[in-house]
Amino acid sequence: MFESVLVANRGEIARRVVRTVRRMGLRAVAVYSEADADLPFVREADEAFLLGPAAPARSYLDVARVLEACRATGAQAVHPGYGFLAENAAFARAVIDAGLGWIGPAPEAMERMGDKINARNLMEAAGVPVAAGTREPVTSEAEALAAAERIGYPVMVKTAGGGGGIGMGVAHDAAGLAKAFATAARAAERFGGEGGDAARGPAILLERYVARARHVEVQILGLADGTVVALGERDCSVQRRHQKVVEESPSPGVSAELRERMLAAAVRAGEAVDYQGAGTVECLVDTEAQEFVFLEMNTRLQVEHPVTELVTGVDLVEQQVLVAAGEPATVPAAPRGRAVESRGHAIEFRVYAEDPKRFFPGPGKIDVWEEPAGPGIRLDSGYVAGNTVTPFYDPLMAKLCVHGADREEALERAREAVAAFRVEGPKNNLPFFVELLENAEFVSGDYDTGLVGRMRA
Template sequence: MFDTVLVANRGEIAVRVIRTLRALGVRSVAVFSDADADARHVREADTAVRLGPAPSAESYLAVDRILDAARRSGAQAVHPGYGFLAENAGFARACADAGLAFIGPSAEAIALMGDKIRAKETVRAAGVPVVPGSSGSALDDSALTAAAHAIGMPVLLKPSAGGGGKGMRLVRDADTLGDEIAAARREARASFGDDTLLVERWIERPRHIEIQVLADAHGGVVHLGERECSLQRRHQKVIEEAPSVLLDPATRAAMGEAAVQAARSCGYRGAGTVEFIVPGADPSRFSFMEMNTRLQVEHPVTELAVSVAGRPGIDLVEWQLRIAAGEPLPFGQDDIALTGHAVEARICAETVSVKEGARGFLPSGGTVLLLREPDGDGVRTDSGLSAGTEVGSLYDPMLSKVIAYGPDRPTALRQLRAALSDTVTLGVPTNAGFLRRLLAHPAVVAGELDTGLVEREADGLVPREVPEEVYEAAAAVRLAALAPAPRADGWSDPFDAPTGWRLGGTPAPVAFPLRVPGLDPVTHVPRGTATVTADRVTVTLDGVRHTFDRAADWLGRDGDSWQVRDHDPVAASLTGGAGAGAGSLTAPMPGTVTVVKVAVGDQVTAGQSLLVVEAMKMEHVVSAPHAGTVTELDVRPGTTVAMDQVLAVVEPATAPDTGGGNGGDKDGSGGGTGAEGVS
């Protein structure tokens, strides 16, 4: 076993790997960018080395800096985690050239399986069924278009070098194929440095099922059963579980054997995942999609649901290390069994627009003001967070994972819903509440899953208004702040009490102008009773008691959170906030403008794409809210923007007659960004 291992990653996966290194008595080395100088993975490692500035190209993707950090820290091996350089064959080769063990497969296996086109050809030759699609490498736009027409709509565009759903585009309309190819290439180039694409037949209502494999350097290969990963949004997994309710023992064995053959076909070594697309109506007709040559985000569900030689659980990171150190697998396929059930939820920095529902999912950021993560019997949290963590737009939006295990699926689902209710991350909006509601959806409870279910049902899982008790709790906090401080003699001045008392009249109601970002302001008059402490608010409204966690102007409950600010209408109008004109297009999240398609003076149509903003490896289109003329354009490609920053102004083509005065006001409907996530 190695003495010292450098973890070439950040966040929750770095913390996860460090945990196993500590358990094995192996010294851990963290690396960090300037943005992560005080991050949790840095504090938990035995030592840490600065890589460089915050942009990943100058830190976590800088191979020479990582190798120098390994040399200076005395590391003998490098664990790449996932993302960043984890599936970079050049990095694996550079580690070997530097005399470092790369804790993963060979550079040749990474290169082969990382090229989806070559991977499909290789596993097909090994007898593994594959999804029908284009053939050949480096297809230009016209070849991709021709292949798409030959296959027939709908089709799926996929980056050959990528994974994790980045750059994938489902195209149903042939007229949009050109734009979708351009967007997919742009995102693939930004995410992987390679814009090569392939096109595949889209299978309606498919299920996404993957098989975990372990392979040593001595010819031993086993699979550890399957994970169901069909609950996805924008091709990104959000919930994963093991085992799948879809597979019977015969299909499980057939898919497992296909995964083993795929691993053998590329001379695989270490932990890897073979992903299959599976028709829900006939699971026996599964097809190979790709092989991920790294640890998966969802590996904990396998760790909890597998038993080896009668012993419950397995540590996949430990076996990555042992295999990289040359140890053979001491168990065979007959020693592997699935016991119980495990389900995982990915907690991401996301905000959901109450007005736009499911269309309003956007990356978010902020400072973690109050953090409470669940643990205990049957519950595990893998997290890179700590109180005070700054979540920015430079890196992936996933913050943590909450995993529940039980003797059966209903128990695991119930435990995970309860754990998500106990998840508190105030200061940074997350998707925890959305995932809790998703896990209670009847189709999910019944196991009737497919990769389109979340998109179809998301609108019903997003509350379309802020509950009144949220404003009541926010007002209670402000009312408590107005109360006079108690005096030593016990006397209090009645004129200091915020009662609304006035001479010779009925007390005026105490009212607070409040605003949740993205929504219209409200003026709330408290009408219930409340108890306010430093980190909690309890309000009783219409006989019902509601309890919230609180930090600064944030409130949280059952995984949901709201930032409720004081509203100043004069200040808002002066700064372009609430009350800004309908033609003002503002940034939907902090990020970088990557594409500008218009100029001042251009005539645009309603819904026309004007700008593209990228944040957390995702692109978001900002479109025209109405037909009109671009009168202001305040950004260019490469401009870094803050949330709600004005990007451009589109003056309406006409001002509708409101029937009074000197022609009436401009229509204020349809304002905002028109932003839609397209990743």
């Protein structure tokens, strides 16, 4: 087992990883930028190392500087959190080549699943359902138009690399496809053009679009002995700009029969790439047909992992550390690859420094920060009163999570917790959650990825 772990991230996820690392009796090392010097994760770690200025490229994305921090602090392993370098195979290799422990999947698995086109082809070969779509990168508008005619409109247009819904769009006809392709191409160029060819153009993926669909994902855990287990599913259908804002487990839109098929497929997906550590297999569910198709695999810890922890009692960060160290996991495997049965219902609300109507970022100094507390409430936060949410990074301030014996109790606890959470200074989306928790469609559980759009129409 490692004696010390460096957390190559910031904010709430760094604070959350530090908490588990220290509970395990290990030394937690934080890295930070000049803009984050006063945040809680810096002082709560056993040691902290200044990376550099606020700009991510000169701090959290500076691989050489992060490795220097490991040498300077004596850290023996690196946990990347999510975002920044978390799914960067080159960074993982650099950590391993430096003789350090990498708390994540093998770089080879990250590369195989990092390109959405390669991943869907690999999953199809493994027997995991995939949507009708392109098997090769689409690099020009002409190719996109021809592919859309074969697939049939409407189509989803997205970059082959990257994530977070950036650059994603839906095209209902040729004119819409031209606009969606241009948007995706710009995103591919801006965020590195993963999978693209400079001579041919950006790598774009087209897939059949399902209008009334849910976004449901399965948490998997690849153990040190090669076993892959599934820890239930999460429903991530409440989204704005194709980015998640609310997640819950179990999904109210998935039948028991469909759930078993999804869990089994997720295990096959992990086995296909010899996956180790925590990962997520994301799927699109046709609510009417009760069928699903593979979307992508995230080779890291998800933002929404707390809902799985609440319904299973499993600390996913602890399991990541154990697996990376070659230690036996403390998750008992069950038949069909399912690790543990869910207990009750959990919901997570991502509290952002953003306008609750249009969802535009609104950073600023936090004058008031009063956290809710009580039975079934968990708050993973990155800030306290007096801190400043800067414009340099994602505006996520906290994740408000609730757990109840059933969905009805979880919803009631959510209403109480949202009402009790006071944030003044920066803009925040807590008023949106008040609205959502009174929305008949959401409360019924019969909703899809178009819910927020309908609320704001």
